[in-house]
Amino acid sequence: VTDRTLRVVIGVLALAGLAIAAYLTYVHYAGIKPLCLSSGGCETVQASRYAKLGGVPVATLGLAGYALIALSVLSRTETARLAGAGAALVGFGFSAYLTYRELFTIDAICQWCVASAVIMTALALLTTWRLLHVEGGGARPAPELAARG
Amino acid sequence: MSSRAEQKAQFRAAREAEEQAARQSARRRRVLTQLAGVLAGAAVVVAVLIAVSSHGGNTATRKLEAGAAPAQSAAVGAMFAGIPQKGQVLGRANAPVTLVEFADLKCPICREFSAQALPTLVQQYVRSGRLRIVFEPQTFVGSPPGDSARAASFALAAGKQDRFWQFAELWYANQQDENTAYATGSYIRQIAGGVSGLNATKAFAAQSLPSTTTALNKASTLFDASGFSGTPSFLLGRTGQTPKALNVSSFDPAQFTGPIDTLLKQ
Numbered sequence: 001v002t003d004r005t006l007r008v009v010i011g012v013l014a015l016a017g018l019a020i021a022a023y024l025t026y027v028h029y030a031g032i033k034p035l036c037l038s039s040g041g042c043e044t045v046q047a048s049r050y051a052k053l054g055g056v057p058v059a060t061l062g063l064a065g066y067a068l069i070a071l072s073v074l075s076r077t078e079t080a081r082l083a084g085a086g087a088a089l090v091g092f093g094f095s096a097y098l099t100y101r102e103l104f105t106i107d108a109i110c111q112w113c114v115a116s117a118v119i120m121t122a123l124a125l126l127t128t129w130r131l132l133h134v135e136g137g138g139a140r141p142a143p144e145l146a147a148r149g
Numbered sequence: 150m151s152s153r154a155e156q157k158a159q160f161r162a163a164r165e166a167e168e169q170a171a172r173q174s175a176r177r178r179r180v181l182t183q184l185a186g187v188l189a190g191a192a193v194v195v196a197v198l199i200a201v202s203s204h205g206g207n208t209a210t211r212k213l214e215a216g217a218a219p220a221q222s223a224a225v226g227a228m229f230a231g232i233p234q235k236g237q238v239l240g241r242a243n244a245p246v247t248l249v250e251f252a253d254l255k256c257p258i259c260r261e262f263s264a265q266a267l268p269t270l271v272q273q274y275v276r277s278g279r280l281r282i283v284f285e286p287q288t289f290v291g292s293p294p295g296d297s298a299r300a301a302s303f304a305l306a307a308g309k310q311d312r313f314w315q316f317a318e319l320w321y322a323n324q325q326d327e328n329t330a331y332a333t334g335s336y337i338r339q340i341a342g343g344v345s346g347l348n349a350t351k352a353f354a355a356q357s358l359p360s361t362t363t364a365l366n367k368a369s370t371l372f373d374a375s376g377f378s379g380t381p382s383f384l385l386g387r388t389g390q391t392p393k394a395l396n397v398s399s400f401d402p403a404q405f406t407g408p409i410d411t412l413l414k415q
Contacts, residue, residue, distance in 0.1 A: 027398070028398075034398075041378045041379055043396045043397055043398055044258065044378075044379040044380070044381070044382070045379075046398055046399075047258065047261075047397060047398060047399050047400055048258045048261075049257070049258070049261065050202055053198060053201055053202050054201055078183075082183060082187060085184075085187050086187045086190060086191055089187060089188065089191035090191045090194045090195055090198075093191060093192070093194075093195030093198075094195055094198050094199070097195070097198075097199050097202070098202075101202075104328075105257065105327065106258055106379060107253075107256070107289065107290055107378075107379045107380060108378055108379025108380075109378065109379075128184070131180065131183065131184060131187070132180055132184060135176070
């Protein structure tokens, strides 16, 4: 898999996650009901204390995380790959915790949150893969090596 | 000459191969170090986020020590003083609007409704006879299984002495971690001790009556039939008519008072 392909896939997934987080942030601040397949599930999750972290809606934190991952694919540097993987791994860990809370504490499932958790899991895998298998910066061979032979 | 050139080429190829292997090895080490650093950093950040989420916004009550009086029993008593109640129903029977609350006594989110919205509803609507609230207790929150049912069946038994709401609200005011088995007989008796006029011994006896089991089963059936999946959930409607699901995005009292006012105008 080339770095270009990885960046495109990661970028598309990050934008999908960004859209979900933006929608849930809007729903939170507008005080309206989220569109939901299960009766009351999304409202229950949104109304729970786990929907906020230190007073900030977790959807807003998700927005920041997805934005950072999306920005990380614009650069081919090692720093960008590290930042993308770091953000995705944090997002994955916290999404896993929130899914646990949905299942075992809130007893309600929000499809938007599950979709976001699935996207974040895929992003954690892809950004880690990118960190491990893509070589620095897509740079051309160093001049001394190119000139040799 | 040709053999010297070949030798030089072989040396160069060998040297380049060694250099490349060294570079690859160095890169592998660097990448693995980076990965370990990123994983460790992410683990620390996630741990902090979880700690803040679990405790930062937690308004959970302190542990109720054995033999201690439950907190807020006077406030709960004052909240319901003078308001008629029968079984699970709070408020006048002829109130024009009925709110049905599906909640679990071990559910922390239900406690938030109880703390944030219920006082306003009781004070502004129930006390004036415009709203009645029916509590349909659910028994699936927390672990181990059965702990929640013990609390709910005692609340229903307290309802036979018209003390359902005082017991339930005092329970919420002293609610503990949902994943610990705290709804023991002694804990229930401790909470019941804070409810003025409640005979706990009688209530314990009424817990095992068939009518208590029937009420629990009915509450569960109604919850499922309403298509709900989590607690708390609500039905709202004109009394005597089929109520509809009330979906709220928070427990701000306005989420309830708006729809109630609309129904009162009908």
